[in-house]
Amino acid sequence: PLVQKTVDKLILASQVLPQMLGYPEEKTYLFLFQNNMELRPAGGFIGTYGILKLKNGGILSFVTDDVYNLDKEYDSKVPTPQPFQDYNKRFEWYFRDSNWSPDFPTAAEKAQWFYRLEGGPENVEGVIAITPTFIERILALTGPISVPDYPYEFTSENFSDQLEFHVEQNFYKFEEKAQRKNIIGDFGDILIAHALSLPKDKLLTLFNIVVEGFSEKHAFVYLNDSEMQKVISQSDWDGRVKAAARDYFLYVDCNLASLKSDPYVKRTIDYSVSWDGKNNPIARLTMTYNHTGEFNWRTTRYRTYARVYAPEGSALVKITGNESDVAVSEELGKTVFGFFKVTEPQTEESVILEYKLPMRLAKQPYSLYAQKQAGTVRHQLNVNIDWNGRTAEWKTDLNEDREFQIN
Template sequence: MHSHKQNFIFKPPKRKLPEHLSFLGNVLVVSLRLLPYLFILFICLIVCLLIIVAAGVVPHYASLKNVYVEAQLGQQHMLTAEAQVREYEFAKAETELQLAKESFVEAQKSLAVVDDSFLMKSSYLRNQYDVASDVLFIGEELANSVNGLCVIGARAMDAVSDKNMSFEKIDATTKGELLAVLISSMNELKDVRRNIGIVGEKLREINTKQPLFIFDKVVDPLQAKIPQIEKAFDASLSFLRALPWLTGYPEEKTYLFILENNREMRPAGGFIGTYGIFQVANAEIKNFYTDNSYNLDVKVKDTQKIPAPKPMEKYMAQPNWFFRDSNWWPDWPTSAEKIAWFYDQEGGTEKLDGVIAITPTVIEQLLGFLGEFEIGGLKFNQQNFWEQLQYQVEYGYYKQGIDAADRKDIIGDLSREMIKRLYSYPISQWPALIDTISKSVKEKHILIYFFDPLAQSVSVENGWAGEVKPNPGDYVMLVDANLAALKTDSVMARTMVYNLHENKDGAVLAETRVNYQNMGTFTWKTTRYRSYTRLYVPEGSQLISVEAGGKVYKPEDVDTVNEFGKTSYAVFFEVEPQTSKEVVWKYQLPNSIVEQIKNGEYQLLVQKQPGIEKMNLQLNLNFSTEVRDLGVEEQLNALDISKKAKKQESKQIVKQATVLRQDQEYSVWFNAKK
């Protein structure tokens, strides 16, 4: 049953029935889209072979013609299968894929006839023949692999019976059957993943055979897409491993739910204004209760004497520590454990399986998918959600005569309506929802922590964990903690400039400059910005100086801490409304970074704080060694990222500008010194 108390959301969007049907459809479609490239390649192949015919291969004309005909048939069957997959008609797609496979096999047989031609004595022509044979093999393997996915998809659809069926119309027994199908499909998916890996190896082998330029237009796109499919399979397999914990199958699970207000930043995502408990079994929410966090803290405010972190005591005049402030670390696993501990200390009785947090940004994105809602005479949509809700829980409730303890009940009313509409959506409309959820996870607006070690390892693999990541190379993470600055993060803009250079003594010096712009005014929700800010850098770095607005901090005013395998330098500063302030950290990187550069490689991981929506990022990397190559590793497909960093004419400087919405990794490789 759903409690009237602030039924916030959101586990329903994460119910995995539609997600995995969506996954199967998406992977199938991506895979099938590769086949038109194969068809073009077959045409190029025939043109080349016809030229060879003029040199004396007329006896093989019939075989070559059959290669062309069978390749055409295979391509047509794949296109038909693609259309059927889009309609979730997996059984029909299976038939088409089997026919496609047979066509590719026949094409290979016909091509093999040319193998004994005298022209194959030429190593160059032999290579081209091998390339053509490899591509036909790839076509066969892709058809076979996608067919394996269709078998799983067909079993899943047999359980659901109708792609237009909504979540609310699927009974508990059917949900259990579907979950059993998905979980039991892991071994089959592993087999498909191995086959896709073989395809990837074949593509890499093609490059060693000096293929004709006409092959490049086909092979290059294939080589770009196959790794994407491999990653999709890896993510799916990891997800399936976590399915029992996420869906409560076969055993019911209980989670502590946290709403972090990222307009009032705290290290792990935002101020904890709302908490809740939800229980899930067989992908159904059995109970969902949420409440104002202050209602939990007020019960122990006179008896709980847990010392607050020193910055809270100093800058907020708050000597004691409570549940609402327990997410003090940017490492979500660490904060999640402390949140659960405080919940237990303040009266929580449930045996928890994990802690899941979201920010209001998630709600806004969901409203973009679900549309507008009217609750208690107030309209909520993607554009006005936060402003409307914030005013209601700060002032509107009082004008309506609502008790302060119940002022956030409107969230429960909204959540019930969102869940109701969500459950009424047919499965065929859920892929867009899955995209919305995935975006929130990638940008660390959804954080998941499991107490079970196996489940937690899966959370880390999938990028759900929000942990401070281990990294052997260079590292930067900016972490703000809004201390008594209302909701001023809603009007703050941040720009980080990271400068690096090697001095004449061989030391590597770093400078991180962060400009904070307060675009607000003095209102009921915004004021001067007050932040206790930590900069995490490689462990063993040596601080040179920190300054804010031109004022240099004394060493005793900089808090230096080693944690999470990093070193952090923390300072407190204020930014008045309609002004900006630049905070600058200068430090020397440890010798391990120096040695890596000497060994020909430099790596930089920039992590985004959970809850921050975006931050401008500029890199200026000045090396003493000539740069050979650059790489930008998109952490979970980061948005707004330029694909290639710029290498300057000096060949020793790398510059990059982007909007950081999620973790980003950079690699630089150097030429050997002469």
């Protein structure tokens, strides 16, 4: 099935891949390294960005930089989204926080807007983004990589931790703070060279890793050319928030000043639907945060502004476990419930939402689209549905989007 999915996706994407890869004209892309150890709505904190230039299927240049080097040169007057103001006391919006929307096309357009606003000199034709998880998968295929002038060997098991140690704790032995992320560009050049020189018998595995990276939302593409972007969307490479005719949810965390705690916060989502005394369908969503970390240079208490995207027209009945008022809004064709939540290290906390689903769903056969947040790693997922007297139960994970239905 994976091989077939890979072939199907590549056949579809082949309509735009030559152009995308710079044939016959050179292409320039904004590159985002979204660190999912510090989870943000569209994948992870943008600590590093770059400019990638492609020509005739090859890389002309790939230059990366610390995002703060661009941000610090600009005096922003753009107000941040309200949760940054309320819970981080951060009032000026910069490029590094541009991926506030969980919809990657929206986030990619905002990233380009900030790049231009802050004086980025390149005229880019789209955005390519990845998380460290995607790199770890490639490293598992290429084998360990060392970067000249640095004492590290990067493997699929240690890449994220080793890189974080360098840029936060050890960089001063090698360079000034402004250059502390130079190692990422050097590493990227070597990784790309290794990947492109893999033997032919490993190429299908590489293609599988790339396709899985898109389906598991650790790699994303957004092209400014609307016709090419349609094909990217049909290939499911765009990380968009999906439309769903029936039941749907997307749970989105935004790490607010919680350091790189996310790998240590294990999450379980329990989702159920039942009926109240007035014959209304009631959804109950429980998110359990199990914080296995400690207080140290890498991890701290987990502070998240969470948003639950539900079918448009859903109405909140009650919520427990939250630490702020609930902000209700409409976005991307969904009703959104937003709230603040803190989980201390070595504790387990839950937030429980109950909301009435739109009555338009009540007379239809039941189906659920459970969408995975970009950058997350295998949340546990338990689904229990009672729909007009028919029941079903599933125990799985959110390694990728999941669909459920009662026939």
